[in-house]
Amino acid sequence: xxxxxKLIEIVGTSSESYxxxxxxxxxxxxxxVKAISWFQxxxxxxxxxxxxxxxxxxxxxxxxxxxx
Amino acid sequence: xxxxxKLIEIVGTSSESYxxxxxxxxxxxxxxVKAISWFQxxxxxxxxxxxxxxxxxxxxxxxxxxxx
Amino acid sequence: xxxxxKLIEIVGTSSESYxxxxxxxxxxxxxxVKAISWFQxxxxxxxxxxxxxxxxxxxxxxxxxxxx
Amino acid sequence: xxxxxKLIEIVGTSSESYxxxxxxxxxxxxxxVKAISWFQxxxxxxxxxxxxxxxxxxxxxxxxxxxx
Amino acid sequence: xxxxxKLIEIVGTSSESYxxxxxxxxxxxxxxVKAISWFQxxxxxxxxxxxxxxxxxxxxxxxxxxxx
Amino acid sequence: xxxxxKLIEIVGTSSESYxxxxxxxxxxxxxxVKAISWFQxxxxxxxxxxxxxxxxxxxxxxxxxxxx
Amino acid sequence: xxxxxKLIEIVGTSSESYxxxxxxxxxxxxxxVKAISWFQxxxxxxxxxxxxxxxxxxxxxxxxxxxx
Amino acid sequence: xxxxxKLIEIVGTSSESYxxxxxxxxxxxxxxVKAISWFQxxxxxxxxxxxxxxxxxxxxxxxxxxxx
Amino acid sequence: xxxxxKLIEIVGTSSESYxxxxxxxxxxxxxxVKAISWFQxxxxxxxxxxxxxxxxxxxxxxxxxxxx
Amino acid sequence: xxxxxKLIEIVGTSSESYxxxxxxxxxxxxxxVKAISWFQxxxxxxxxxxxxxxxxxxxxxxxxxxxx
Amino acid sequence: xxxxxKLIEIVGTSSESYxxxxxxxxxxxxxxVKAISWFQxxxxxxxxxxxxxxxxxxxxxxxxxxxx
Amino acid sequence: xxxxxKLIEIVGTSSESYxxxxxxxxxxxxxxVKAISWFQxxxxxxxxxxxxxxxxxxxxxxxxxxxx
Numbered sequence: 001x002x003x004x005x006k007l008i009e010i011v012g013t014s015s016e017s018y019x020x021x022x023x024x025x026x027x028x029x030x031x032x033v034k035a036i037s038w039f040q041x042x043x044x045x046x047x048x049x050x051x052x053x054x055x056x057x058x059x060x061x062x063x064x065x066x067x068x
Numbered sequence: 069x070x071x072x073x074k075l076i077e078i079v080g081t082s083s084e085s086y087x088x089x090x091x092x093x094x095x096x097x098x099x100x101v102k103a104i105s106w107f108q109x110x111x112x113x114x115x116x117x118x119x120x121x122x123x124x125x126x127x128x129x130x131x132x133x134x135x136x
Numbered sequence: 137x138x139x140x141x142k143l144i145e146i147v148g149t150s151s152e153s154y155x156x157x158x159x160x161x162x163x164x165x166x167x168x169v170k171a172i173s174w175f176q177x178x179x180x181x182x183x184x185x186x187x188x189x190x191x192x193x194x195x196x197x198x199x200x201x202x203x204x
Numbered sequence: 205x206x207x208x209x210k211l212i213e214i215v216g217t218s219s220e221s222y223x224x225x226x227x228x229x230x231x232x233x234x235x236x237v238k239a240i241s242w243f244q245x246x247x248x249x250x251x252x253x254x255x256x257x258x259x260x261x262x263x264x265x266x267x268x269x270x271x272x
Numbered sequence: 273x274x275x276x277x278k279l280i281e282i283v284g285t286s287s288e289s290y291x292x293x294x295x296x297x298x299x300x301x302x303x304x305v306k307a308i309s310w311f312q313x314x315x316x317x318x319x320x321x322x323x324x325x326x327x328x329x330x331x332x333x334x335x336x337x338x339x340x
Numbered sequence: 341x342x343x344x345x346k347l348i349e350i351v352g353t354s355s356e357s358y359x360x361x362x363x364x365x366x367x368x369x370x371x372x373v374k375a376i377s378w379f380q381x382x383x384x385x386x387x388x389x390x391x392x393x394x395x396x397x398x399x400x401x402x403x404x405x406x407x408x
Numbered sequence: 409x410x411x412x413x414k415l416i417e418i419v420g421t422s423s424e425s426y427x428x429x430x431x432x433x434x435x436x437x438x439x440x441v442k443a444i445s446w447f448q449x450x451x452x453x454x455x456x457x458x459x460x461x462x463x464x465x466x467x468x469x470x471x472x473x474x475x476x
Numbered sequence: 477x478x479x480x481x482k483l484i485e486i487v488g489t490s491s492e493s494y495x496x497x498x499x500x501x502x503x504x505x506x507x508x509v510k511a512i513s514w515f516q517x518x519x520x521x522x523x524x525x526x527x528x529x530x531x532x533x534x535x536x537x538x539x540x541x542x543x544x
Numbered sequence: 545x546x547x548x549x550k551l552i553e554i555v556g557t558s559s560e561s562y563x564x565x566x567x568x569x570x571x572x573x574x575x576x577v578k579a580i581s582w583f584q585x586x587x588x589x590x591x592x593x594x595x596x597x598x599x600x601x602x603x604x605x606x607x608x609x610x611x612x
Numbered sequence: 613x614x615x616x617x618k619l620i621e622i623v624g625t626s627s628e629s630y631x632x633x634x635x636x637x638x639x640x641x642x643x644x645v646k647a648i649s650w651f652q653x654x655x656x657x658x659x660x661x662x663x664x665x666x667x668x669x670x671x672x673x674x675x676x677x678x679x680x
Numbered sequence: 681x682x683x684x685x686k687l688i689e690i691v692g693t694s695s696e697s698y699x700x701x702x703x704x705x706x707x708x709x710x711x712x713v714k715a716i717s718w719f720q721x722x723x724x725x726x727x728x729x730x731x732x733x734x735x736x737x738x739x740x741x742x743x744x745x746x747x748x
Numbered sequence: 749x750x751x752x753x754k755l756i757e758i759v760g761t762s763s764e765s766y767x768x769x770x771x772x773x774x775x776x777x778x779x780x781v782k783a784i785s786w787f788q789x790x791x792x793x794x795x796x797x798x799x800x801x802x803x804x805x806x807x808x809x810x811x812x813x814x815x816x
Contacts, residue, residue, distance in 0.1 A: 002089070004096045005079035007127070011413035011471065017495050019221050021410070022250065023257050028412045028474065030255030039257075041248035044517035046498065048538075051506030053499050053515075059415070062252075063079065066096065070429070072436045073419035075467070085155050087289050090318065091325050098323030107325075109316035112177035114158065116198075119166030121159050121175075130320075131419065134436065138225070140232045141215035143263070147345035147403065153291050157342070164344045164406065180313035182294065184334075187302030189295050189311075195347070199215065202232065206361070208368045209351035211399070223493050226522065227529050234527030243529075245520035266524075267351065270368065274565070276572045277555035279603070283617035283675065293614070300616045300678065331619070335555065338572065357699050359561050362590065363597050370595030379597075381588035384721035386702065388742075391710030393703050393719075402592075425631050427765050430794065431801050438799030447801075449792035452653035454634065456674075459642030461635050461651075470796075478769070480776045481759035483807070487685035487743065497682070504684045504746065535687070539759065542776065546633070548640045549623035551671070563697050566726065567733050574731030583733075585724035606728075607623065610640065629767050656789035658770065660810075663778030665771050665787075691753035691811065701750070708752045708814065739755070 004066045008033070009042070013057050018044055021058045029062055036064045072134045076101070077110070079127050086112055089126045097130055104132045140202045144169070145178070147195050154180055157194045165198055172200045208270045212237070213246070215263050222248055225262045233266055240268045276338045280305070281314070283331050290316055293330045301334055308336045344406045348373070349382070351399050358384055361398045369402055376404045412474045416441070417450070419467050426452055429466045437470055444472045480542045484509070485518070487535050494520055497534045505538055512540045548610045552577070553586070555603050562588055565602045573606055580608045616678045620645070621654070623671050630656055633670045641674055648676045684746045688713070689722070691739050698724055701738045709742055716744045752814045756781070757790070759807050766792055769806045777810055784812045 012025025022039065030036055040061045047055040080093025090107065098104055108129045115123040148161025158175065166172055176197045183191040216229025226243065234240055244265045251259040284297025294311065302308055312333045319327040352365025362379065370376055380401045387395040420433025430447065438444055448469045455463040488501025498515065506512055516537045523531040556569025566583065574580055584605045591599040624637025634651065642648055652673045659667040692705025702719065710716055720741045727735040760773025770787065778784055788809045795803040 002081040002083065002092055002123070004081070004093050007077040007079065009077075009415040009417075009469070010474075011415065013410040013412070015410065017221075017493075019257075019260065024410055025412050026252055026257055027255055030252075036252045036255065038252060039250050046515050048502055048506075048512045048514060051503055051512065053495075053502055055410070056495065061077070066078075070421040070423065070432055070463070072421070072433050075417040075419065077417075085153075085289075087325075087328065094320055094325055095323055098320075104320045104323065106320060107318050114175050116162055116166075116172045116174060119163055119172065121155075121162055124155065129417070134418075138217040138219065138228055138259070140217070140229050143213040143215065145213075145347040145349075145401070146406075147347065149342040149344070151342065153289075160342055161344050182311050184298055184302075184308045184310060187299055187308065189291075189298055191342070192291065197213070202214075206353040206355065206364055206395070208353070208365050211349040211351065213349075221493075223529075223532065230524055230529055231527055234524075240524045240527065242524060243522050265349070270350075274557040274559065274568055274599070276557070276569050279553040279555065281553075281619040281621075281673070282678075283619065285614040285616070287614065296614055297616050327614070333553070338554075357561075357697075359597075359600065366592055366597055367595055370592075376592045376595065378592060379590050386719050388706055388710075388716045388718060391707050391716065393699075393706055396699065425629075425765075427801075427804065434796055434801055435799055438796075444796045444799065446796060447794050454651050456638055456642075456648045456650060459639050459648065461631075461638055464631065478761040478763065478772055478803070480761070480773050483757040483759065485687040485689075485741070485757075486746075487687065489682040489684070491682065500682055501684050531682070537757070542758075546625040546627065546636055546667070548625070548637050551621040551623065553621075561697075563733075563736065570728055570733055571731055574728075580728045580731065582728060583726050605621070610622075629765075658787050660774055660778075660784045660786060663775055663784065665767075665774055668767065689755040689757075689809070690814075691755065693750040693752070695750065704750055705752050735750070 005063050006066055007061045007063045009059065009061050011057055011059050013055050015055055018056050018058050021056050022060065025060065026062065033064055036062055038063045073131050074134055075129045075131045077127065077129050079125060081123050081125050083123055086124050086126050089124050090128065093128065094130065101132055104130055106131045141199050142202055143197045143199045145195065145197050147193055149191050149193050151191055154192050154194050157192050158196065161194070161196065162198065169200055172198055174199045209267050210270055211265045211267045213263065213265050215261055217259050217261050219259055222260050222262050225260050226264065229262070229264065230266065237268055240266055242267045277335050278338055279333045279335045281331065281333050283329055285327050285329050287327055290328050290330050293328050294332065297330070297332065298334065305336055308334055310335045345403050346406055347401045347403045349399065349401050351397055353395050353397050355395055358396050358398050361396050362400065365398070365400065366402065373404055375407070376402055378403045413471050414474055415469045415471050417467065417469050419465055421463050421465050423463055426464050426466050429464050430468065433466070433468065434470065441472055444470055446471045481539050482542055483537045483539045485535065485537050487533055489531050489533050491531055494532050494534050497532050498536065501534070501536065502538065509540055511543070512538055514539045549607050550610055551605045551607050553603065553605050555601055557599050557601050559599055562600050562602050565600050566604065569602070569604065570606065577608055580606055582607045617675050618678055619673045619675050621671065621673050623669055625667050625669050627667055630668050630670050633668050634672065637670070637672065638674065645676055648674055650675045685743050686746055687741045687743045689739065689741050691737055693735050693737050695735055698736050698738050701736050702740065705738070705740065706742065713744055716742055718743045753811050754814055755809045755811045757807065757809050759805055761803050761805050763803055766804050766806050769804050770808065773806070773808065774810065781812055784810055786811045
């Protein structure tokens with residue numbers, strides 16, 4: 001009766017912003033995992049070259065309901 | 069020779085207690101994952117409506133041995 | 137348009153169980169705060185006398201929507 | 205003589221970005237709390253439907269001076 | 273004049289609930305340590321066999337006054 | 341029957357010491373909140389000017405019983 | 409365009425050292441997960457019998473790129 | 477043979493967004509520190525005046541290789 | 545050859561300051577434990593009555609060498 | 613019926629490696645504490661002189677069953 | 681336009697109190713670092729000999745503005 | 749009179765073990781920083797290629813006395 005959910009951990013990246021990194025990762029994960037309903041940011045990092053931020057990286061937990 | 073284990077993160081829910089939420093989640097996860105041998109509670113939350121607790125939610129890590 | 141929520145921190149107590157401590161605190165808080173919709177357990181403690189647990193104490197965050 | 209401040213915890217939401225969620229929450233909280241002078245992000249979460257981020261949620265502490 | 277307390281760390285187990293695990297551990301510890309007055313839950317774990325929870329484990333700190 | 345407590349978060353400041361900052365904040369908070377019975381230090385910070393500490397700042401949680 | 413990574417959590421064991429436990433777990437995980445590129449140690453534990461360490465246990469996160 | 481890196485902690489600010497605050501800080505730090513290759517966000521804060529966010533502040537660790 | 549140390553956890557109290565609470569606890573613990581050489585503050589709390597701090601409480605770890 | 617365990621905290625040292633520091637501490641602790649069955653690493657530190665590591669230090673929790 | 685700050689970590693010591701340890705460290709650091717404007721206490725430790733506290737040690741982060 | 753110390757954060761790497769990574773980093777840091785007297789491990793990570801650990805990485809704080 002009561003619902004069960006699973007959480008997986010993914011890392012999204014974007015050269016523009018953390019929101020784009022999140023959206024991209026959620027979109028990609030949704031190809032194989034149906035019913036994602038929430039996420040939580042665990043860590044925000046980034047790559048730098050020649051004094052410029054080249055990549056925003058966001059480590060996140062993604063939650064979805066396990067189908068009955 | 070030495071054993072390897074995997075940990076997955078699940079969320080169990082129950083309208084009665086955290087123990088019921090844990091038992092339900094373990095039972096459900098055991099349908100697809102064999103050999104679960106331990107779990108660890110990460111977070112305890114809940115839902116409320118009209119001043120009543122309607123759902124106990126427990127976020128937990130579940131560990132099981134990887135078969136050789 | 138987008139919703140705003142507030143979180144307050146309360147401590148519930150019960151001589152029986154943590155679930156009773158939570159339910160009691162939620163029920164009491166609902167007398168003055170409308171629209172509580174979730175809670176999160178922060179810490180579980182207790183009091184002891186003569187080798188017996190006399191009180192289960194649960195420190196929790198309670199979340200509710202701010203009305204427009 | 206020395207100043208005293210209070211911290212409250214709120215959750216802002218936005219369908220666009222974390223900055224919008226923060227701004228919205230600060231703006232809303234300022235209607236009832238005068239003299240907010242700083243905030244601190246505690247957690248960043250979000251809601252997802254059909255593989256799309258529908259809401260950015262930011263849990264934050266907001267600090268303000270208690271008037272003499 | 274001022275009181276001094278000591279904290280020790282113990283693990284209680286029960287096949288029924290976390291409350292039973294706590295009560296059992298407090299009761300056992302009280303055989304050798306007098307004057308236990310409070311406890312704090314540090315971690316909640318458990319053992320599983322064949323998809324059933326066989327043991328609830330609670331790691332806790334127990335505090336008691338040092339006699340003068 | 342069982343008691344319910346509330347926790348609020350305040351910041352005390354003093355040019356002398358952390359104890360003075362705590363005492364000042366507790367004294368000030370007691371003007372509006374009755375029945376404060378304990379506090380917990382969360383963070384200790386400070387302000388500096390010209391190589392001298394000008395202000396000790398202590399972020400603390402203050403707990404009090406909710407009257408029946 | 410931007411890359412997406414997944415993180416899974418595994419436990420490696422060895423009777424010799426933490427490095428052996430890590431190497432063994434990485435080697436085992438690589439049989440089913442291609443493209444592992446980094447890991448992070450979360451916790452180091454061990455088993456003891458008769459005053460001798462019989463097993464070093466390392467709980468670790470393992471990261472790998474999701475293929476396009 | 478093996479590389480050594482150093483991590484320093486800086487705070488970037490921006491009136492627009494956290495990404496701008498990060499970019500500005502990285503750009504500024506690169507004037508004196510060569511070879512910055514990654515960063516990690518530690519804390520996100522902000523300043524408020526008259527109910528408006530006036531400054532986004534990001535506390536971050538910046539890593540760079542020590543030249544041989 | 546190499547030294548082994550033990551850590552115990554105690555709580556000191558004082559009506560004056562945290563330093564007095566620490567000194568008192570160290571002095572008391574030294575009556576039964578020889579060779580204490582360092583301590584670490586884990587938590588600072590306190591008791592309040594009628595808007596006055598009546599007790600500073602410091603939870604601390606105390607380390608000492610185990611004699612050969 | 614259900615088992616009770618105790619956890620103590622010790623520091624092992626070695627001039628060679630963390631594994632040696634752990635083994636030495638476990639061996640030493642086993643002289644007075646029977647039935648040690650597991651340990652957990654809390655912190656890894658070390659001493660340095662003239663640019664050389666002279667001591668690896670490992671702070672660990674050691675668990676053992678309390679006899680009936 | 682927007683300001684950039686740097687944080688360094690120092691340890692102050694005093695035989696009297698944590699406030700003296702902080703003041704001394706800030707004063708010393710100000711000889712080489714101009715424009716220190718705030719600090720944050722990370723950890724409080726101490727040394728003991730013959731049952732007496734001989735040194736209060738405070739590990740702290742110190743923040744200062746980077747000049748343009 | 750009382751001593752002041754500084755802490756810096758470095759990352760050591762080795763293809764063999766964490767101890768080698770630490771030793772290498774300490775040795776390298778000692779070329780420019782005199783009087784390093786202790787270190788503390790913050791995080792242990794590693795790089796993997798083709799199912800083999802190619803690099804052990806240790807993020808550590810290094811402490812040294814500031815000369816008078």
